[in-house]
Amino acid sequence: MFLLICKQVKWPEKELKAASRLYFSSIKISEQDNHILYALFQLIYFRSKIYFISAAKHIFTLFKKDLLLEARQQYSFFGILLYIGSTIFVLYMAINQPETKVWNGLFWVLQLFICINAVAKSFLQESKGRMLYFYSVASPVNFVLAKLIFNSLLMLLMSLLSLLIFSALLGNVIPKLLPFIGITLLGSLSLSLVFTFLAAIAAKAQQSPVIMAILGFPVIIVQLMLLMRLSNTAFAPLLTIPISTVLLLAAMDLLVVLLAIILFPFLWKD
Amino acid sequence: MYKSWWKITGVVLVIYTCTAGFLLDVPQLPALGETIRNLYFHVCMWFAMMILFSISMVNAIRYLRTFDLKYDIYARQFAVVGIIFGILGYATGAIWMSFTWADPNNPTFDSFSTVARDPKLIGAAIALLVYFAYLVLRDSVNDMDKRARISSVYNIFAYAMLFPSIWIIPRLLPSLHPGGENGNPALDTKDIDGSMRMVFYPAIIGWTLIGVWITTLKIRINLLKEKKLSSL
Numbered sequence: 001m002f003l004l005i006c007k008q009v010k011w012p013e014k015e016l017k018a019a020s021r022l023y024f025s026s027i028k029i030s031e032q033d034n035h036i037l038y039a040l041f042q043l044i045y046f047r048s049k050i051y052f053i054s055a056a057k058h059i060f061t062l063f064k065k066d067l068l069l070e071a072r073q074q075y076s077f078f079g080i081l082l083y084i085g086s087t088i089f090v091l092y093m094a095i096n097q098p099e100t101k102v103w104n105g106l107f108w109v110l111q112l113f114i115c116i117n118a119v120a121k122s123f124l125q126e127s128k129g130r131m132l133y134f135y136s137v138a139s140p141v142n143f144v145l146a147k148l149i150f151n152s153l154l155m156l157l158m159s160l161l162s163l164l165i166f167s168a169l170l171g172n173v174i175p176k177l178l179p180f181i182g183i184t185l186l187g188s189l190s191l192s193l194v195f196t197f198l199a200a201i202a203a204k205a206q207q208s209p210v211i212m213a214i215l216g217f218p219v220i221i222v223q224l225m226l227l228m229r230l231s232n233t234a235f236a237p238l239l240t241i242p243i244s245t246v247l248l249l250a251a252m253d254l255l256v257v258l259l260a261i262i263l264f265p266f267l268w269k270d
Numbered sequence: 271m272y273k274s275w276w277k278i279t280g281v282v283l284v285i286y287t288c289t290a291g292f293l294l295d296v297p298q299l300p301a302l303g304e305t306i307r308n309l310y311f312h313v314c315m316w317f318a319m320m321i322l323f324s325i326s327m328v329n330a331i332r333y334l335r336t337f338d339l340k341y342d343i344y345a346r347q348f349a350v351v352g353i354i355f356g357i358l359g360y361a362t363g364a365i366w367m368s369f370t371w372a373d374p375n376n377p378t379f380d381s382f383s384t385v386a387r388d389p390k391l392i393g394a395a396i397a398l399l400v401y402f403a404y405l406v407l408r409d410s411v412n413d414m415d416k417r418a419r420i421s422s423v424y425n426i427f428a429y430a431m432l433f434p435s436i437w438i439i440p441r442l443l444p445s446l447h448p449g450g451e452n453g454n455p456a457l458d459t460k461d462i463d464g465s466m467r468m469v470f471y472p473a474i475i476g477w478t479l480i481g482v483w484i485t486t487l488k489i490r491i492n493l494l495k496e497k498k499l500s501s502l
Contacts, residue, residue: 197427204420205410214406215424218399221392222435229442245442252434259430263423266334 055142062138062146066122070154076125080118084162087113088169097171100235107166108187108228112220114158115191119151120212122196123203135268144264148196148257155192159184179241180234186246187227190253194220197260200267223252277483283476287314290469297463301370308366310469314477315359316394321478322352322485323401323429330425333418342418343496345425346408347488349401351481356398363391371446389443396435400428 070077091106098106126134134143163184167174174180195216202212226249233239291310299306326348333341407424411417440447462470 201407201420201424201427204416205407206412207410211407211410214403218396218403219428219431221396222431222439225439248434248438255430259427263426266419266423269419 055139058138058142059146059149062134062143063150066146066150069125076121080114080158081161083117084110084114084158085165088162088165092169095170097173100173103166103170103173104228104231104235106170107163108224108231110162110166111159111184111188111191112224114162115155115188115195116212116216118154118158119192119195120199120202120209122147122151123199124208126203140265140268141261143268144197144200144260147200148193148260151196152189152192155188156185159188174234175237176234180231183227183230183234183241186249187223187231190223190227190249190256191220193253193256193260194223197256197264200260200264204267223249276479280476280479280483283472284480287311287469287473287476291473294465294469296466303369305366305369306466308362309466310473312359312362312366313470314473315355315362317474318478318481319352319355319359322348322355322481323432325482326352327426327429330422330429333422334426337415337419339414339418339496340493342422343492344489345422346405347485347492349404349425351485351488353398353401353405355477355481356394356401360391360394388447389445390440390447393436393440397432400431400435404428 087110091110095102160181163181195212198212198215198219199208202208202215205211226245230241230245230249233241287310291307296304296306298304326345329341329345329348333339333345404421404424408417408421411420
């Protein structure tokens with residue numbers, strides 16, 4: 001971990017060696033040497049601070065680029081909205097006001113398909129030439145983080161909207177509304193994170209949309225099972241929401257983000 | 271006889287498993303009876319699968335560190351043999367299940383739909399599906415270096431996703447399958463009889479070694495194919 005950070009910060013080799021020598025022999029350090037150690041830690045602190053600030057700036061710029069693209073090519077945004085609206089309307093026509101179990105199942109399946117539609121294009125829309133340009137100006141970690149943030153915000157918005165339309169048309173059957181909104185947000189976050197990373201993989205393969213479905217469905221079943229379990233408790237007035245499941249989902253999200261940060265640089269090289 | 275000692279060990283251990291597993295005395299438990307001997311086969315298959323998938327993941331990491339195509343072939347072949355062991359685990363599990371879980375008054379086929387809903391079975395099915403997806407992804411890319419890189423990345427991702435699907439989720443849900451909230455019965459030394467341990471541990475090692483041997487043969491064939499392709 002230490003070495004990884006140093007690599008990211010582009011730490012000069014000389015300083016790194018001195019630092020590690022001090023680090024490993026820190027037991028033998030006398031009182032006089034303490035100020036050297038202190039200075040080194042200061043150096044580490046400032047270097048990493050500079051690094052993180054510049055990284056945050058880059059991520060924000062890339063995020064703004066995605067937002068701008070979305071604002072300019074509004075057809076995709078409205079396309080997803082239309083998709084949500086018409087799907088829920090068809091469901092309403094078909095089953096009117098379903099019981100809670102059906103409601104819950106349909107809601108999560110809808111979230112899954114919204115996510116595939118909203119997130120899949122994030123990497124597919126970038127043409128090869130544009131990817132090459134990003135490759136030359138941005139670091140892969142910043143790039144993938146910007147994509148993850150953008151897609152999760154997009155997906156949060158979409159799932160809130162779909163929840164609104166869903167409860168308007170198919171009947172508001174949720175006794176615990178606020179916890180359910182929380183579960184929806186958590187769920188859409190996990191869905192979008194997983195699918196963003198899979199979209200990055202699929203974008204490199206031929207017939208990407210098909211590959212994306214093949215890769216995504218088995219992987220996402222686990223999260224969907226957990227989410228349905230959670231939302232079932234939101235439907236039953238007597239059950240409390242199990243915190244351990246929420247934490248498990250959050251840990252899985254963190255795992256996906258970490259894997260994306262570690263693995264995306266390898267996908268990126270072409 | 272170059273480095274053949276572990277192959278001989280594997281064969282000897284599997285022969286030992288098949289003879290001692292069927293001949294030695296086992297504790298007679300209600301509902302289990304003589305089917306408890308399936309422990310030497312069913313559980314070992316999943317052990318071998320998990321170990322082979324782990325080796326596959328390690329080789330994927332090695333590929334990403336060195337960009338040597340050899341490791342990509344290793345990773346793929348270990349995943350394929352891992353899948354085969356998973357399917358064998360299912361088959362042995364189905365035999366076991368038809369004696370212990372199925373309603374004796376009903377034919378096995380009728381109680382299948384209730385039995386197939388067990389969370390452990392679904393979790394294992396998800397794990398196998400993830401690795402099938404790995405094979406599909408790998409075959410969908412034509413360029414050799416690109417294919418190796420993308421599939422290695424997915425392999426690592428799949429391995430990370432394997433853990434919740436076979437180790438965490440099935441434990442949270444109620445299941446007929448042993449090994450719920452209170453750990454694995456076969457691994458707990460207080461739970462498993464001493465005479466069974468005499469066969470069970472060698473069986474795990476034996477099956478795994480056989481799996482690795484099969485994989486090395488497949489790897490050698492594929493390396494030769496690769497060599498032939500590149501020499502053309």
